[in-house]
Amino acid sequence: NAGVTQTPKFQVLKTGQSMTLQCAQDMNHEYMSWYRQDPGMGLRLIHYSVGAGITDQGEVPNGYNVSRSTTEDFPLRLLSAAPSQTSVYFCASSPAGWGYGYTFGSGTRLTVV
Amino acid sequence: QQQVKQSPQSLIVQKGGISIINCAYENTAFDYFPWYQQFPGKGPALLIAIRPDVSEKKEGRFTISFNKSAKQFSLHIMDSQPGDSATYFCAATGGGSNYKLTFGKGTLLTVNP
Numbered sequence: 025n026a027g028v029t030q031t032p033k034f035q036v037l038k039t040g041q042s043m044t045l046q047c048a049q050d051m052n053h054e055y056m057s058w059y060r061q062d063p064g065m066g067l068r069l070i071h072y073s074v075g076a077g078i079t080d081q082g083e084v085p086n087g088y089n090v091s092r093s094t095t096e097d098f099p100l101r102l103l104s105a106a107p108s109q110t111s112v113y114f115c116a117s118s119p120a121g122w123g124y125g126y127t128f129g130s131g132t133r134l135t136v137v
Numbered sequence: 138q139q140q141v142k143q144s145p146q147s148l149i150v151q152k153g154g155i156s157i158i159n160c161a162y163e164n165t166a167f168d169y170f171p172w173y174q175q176f177p178g179k180g181p182a183l184l185i186a187i188r189p190d191v192s193e194k195k196e197g198r199f200t201i202s203f204n205k206s207a208k209q210f211s212l213h214i215m216d217s218q219p220g221d222s223a224t225y226f227c228a229a230t231g232g233g234s235n236y237k238l239t240f241g242k243g244t245l246l247t248v249n250p
Contacts (some may be wrong), residue, residue, distance in 0.1 A: 028180075055236040064146075066226060066242035067181070074236050082237065114169030114180050122235050123188070125171050 026050050030115050030129035032078045037105040037136045045100040045132050047115030053127075054120035056098040057082070058090065058112040061131075067114065073098055074120070140164050141229050143241025150248050156214040158225055158244045163208065166232025167239075172201065172212050173226045175243075181226060185212070216247045 031046045049056065056071040069082030073092040087109060089101040098117075100107060112133050116126040142161045145215075147163045168189055173181035186199040187194045187210065194201045200213040214221055227241040 057237070059240075064242060066143075067238075067240040069237060069239075072236060116180075118236070120236075122231075123169055123186070125183035125186060126238060128173075128182065130178075130180050 028115055028117050028127050028129035030113075030132050032132060033130070035132060037102070037133050037134065039105060039107060039136060041105050043102050043105065045102070045113055045115075045134070047098045047100065047129060048096050049115075049127070050096065050127040051117060051119075051127065052095060053117035054095070055118040055126075056092065057089070057116045057118075057126065058100045059114045059116065060084065060110050061114060070100065070109070070113075086089075102134075107136045110134060110136045140239045141227060141234050141241045143227050143244060145244060146242070147245040148247070150217045150246065152217065152219060152248055152250050155213075155219050155249075156217045156221070156246055156248070158212045158227070158246070159209065160227035160229075160241050161207075161209045162209065162229050164232065164239075165208070167229040168231035169229070169235060170203065170210050171230075171238070172199075173228060173240075175224045175226065182198075184225070208248070214246075217246075219241070219248045219250050222246055222248050 028049045058070040071090040073079045079090040116128045118124045120125045144223040171186035172184045174184045198215045203210045228238045
């Protein structure tokens with residue numbers, strides 16, 4: 025049981041490049057989310073999904089795109105990387121319903137130069 | 138608008154002491170309040186959580202105290218150990234949006250030996 029797997033662990037991009045951060049979970053969780061973590065800012069929600077085919081925006085969605093074609097996978101796409109997107113990105117998943125905690129992946133550290 | 142305010146930003150405690158971290162929320166629809174623990178280079182991990190119909194929940198050395206009328210909740214770590222040194226985040230969700238966690242900005246706890 026791997027839990028939530030994120031790849032890559034580290035990435036350096038040049039401004040304007042695009043890339044996809046991968047996230048996969050093997051717990052059959054309905055809910056999945058992407059957060060970014062910046063010093064002194066806590067964790068801020070980028071996008072979330074309540075099931076396959078259903079996604080919505082969180083607090084800081086600009087510059088990011090998501091899709092959820094399967095229950096297991098929830099990739100995050102950076103459309104045109106900017107230095108402001110330098111951050112640590114966490115994917116998380118949870119069963120549907122009330123009172124369940126989210127399980128987080130180990131994160132992707134992204135630097136945009 | 139910051140919906141969950143966490144304090145202090147950092148905390149230094151001696152081994153064996155009590156660590157106390159406080160959070161206040163604004164949204165009265167929140168009905169699930171988890172705490173997450175994060176070690177350097179790792180994703181946050183669920184530590185303990187509480188519902189608003191109880192005033193306290195204890196799991197080992199970790200206790201959540203909840204004051205619904207004041208819209209505040211706190212984490213107490215008894216007999217703090219150097220291994221407890223980590224960043225702690227409070228969070229809240231609910232009101233029909235239990236798939237979206239709102240996090241505090243975090244508290245860096247250092248327990249000196």
